[in-house]
Amino acid sequence: MRGKLTRRQIDRIENILIAVLACSAMFLVGQTNVFQAFMGQGTGQETYRAVQTTELPDQKPVAVTVKNDLGRCGLRCDQASVDRIYDQGLRDLLFHTLDRMEKPKKSSQEAWQQAITQNENWVCYDYLYNIPFGSASGEEGRARLFLITFRNGQADALYGMDQESGEYWTSHVGTSGLAMPAPVQALAPNQARFAFETEELSDLLPGYMLVDSQAPSCRVYTSSNPLAGLDQTGILPVLESAGFNLQAVSIYESADGTVVREGSDTIRIQQDGSVIYHGSESGEARYEAASPKELDLRKQAEGVLALLTAERTGQASFLCQGAEEQSDGTVILTYSYLLDGVRVSLGEHGWAARFRFQGEALVSFEIIFRQYESTETPCAVPPERQAAAAAEVQGQMGKELQLCHRDDGSGLTRALWTVREAG
Secondary structure: OOOOOOHHHHHHHHHHHHHHHHHHHHHHHHHOOOOHHHHOOOOOOOOOOOOOOOEOOOOOOOEEEEEEOOEEEEEOOOHHHHHHHHHHHHHHHHHHHHHHOOOOEEOOHHHHHHHHHHOOEEEEEEEEEEEEEEOOOOOEEEEEEEEEEEEOOEEEEEEEEOOOOOOEEEEEOOOOOOOOOHHHHOOOOOOOEEHHHOOOOOOOOOOOOEEOOOOOOOEEEEEEOOOOOOOOOOOHHHHHHOOOOOOOOEEEEOOOEEEEEEOOEEEEEEOOOEEEEEOOOOOOOOEEOOOOOHHHHHHHHHHHHHHHHOOOOEOOEEEEEEEEEOOOOOEEEEEEEEEOOEEEEEOOOEOOEEEEEEOOEEEEEEEEOOEEEEEEEEOOOOOHHHHHHHHHHOOOOOOOEEEEEEEOOOOEEEEEEEEOOOO
């Protein structure tokens, strides 16, 4: 079985999904009042379109900060809570704000900070790395941070920060009819602040960093190789997940593990948990994205990740660290494991998976399989204030501090502060 769907199959799937989503939306509107503020029922406000035209990756933010009528609430190092509030309205809010955005204009860090301190309510999304987006108006861009501000109860403006360039942009949303979701409006305050609002940290950390007086709550995780000890029979499910025809493959053992060939395609399943694929760089591709756009390349890469690693990652998910275009035109997507909103630095290179595309064709990838499970042991992570002071002593003042789980092969991962390099 090949890993590539035909255009007709893709169109049929998309049509079915749109129909299901539309029916689900109508059912929810009829059953609950939660969505009434969104839909503008009884207010004369514009209603949402049934068909979503905005494009975003499936990746969820790792942190969310909200200013509602009750105060400030910051959620981080708690992916379950971030996912829950994202699914309870913040995802739709971002999608529909992007749908209504006007052409973005260059902005500044100062304008971003004023939007936070002077607007009545707002929502800030942090994806840790840039994500691409496409809007209904045809605008495309990339941002790590998104900030939606409200005026008179409606979304009024959208701000973005590009992590790689450090540039800020803003877009007027106009008469949006988009209210803050009821579950978000009900979040209890925990006095979350950004570094620029904290006098002793404003010169030590980037202004957009979320800070807290308390130490982040992280736990130690166990790390294991789920492919360790597999024989030729044991690797068959991996081959099937990769779309290899078991009746047409040749299998042989090497010093590092098992090598499988089908035609001009090769997949290596190594003893260290690495799965390395090389496909033909001419002729029909086994895996092919819908287009060379980054969004479509990510969909293809993440589809392969989901198939191959299903039920083999434990409590970890995947985070795209970005896309890099090479001098020969190929594009490399790099992924890390994510544990409760904290990136995992794995082994020598730090990443968990890399995918190389030529145009739409996925020509090679490497995935390092790891299975992570939480323990009851807390990590001794100091608050940002202490970590920022230590970074200043080491000559790293002004750089972003990022929590990171280190997986060094010992079987345990512990979170610690690291200095994030640019980009």
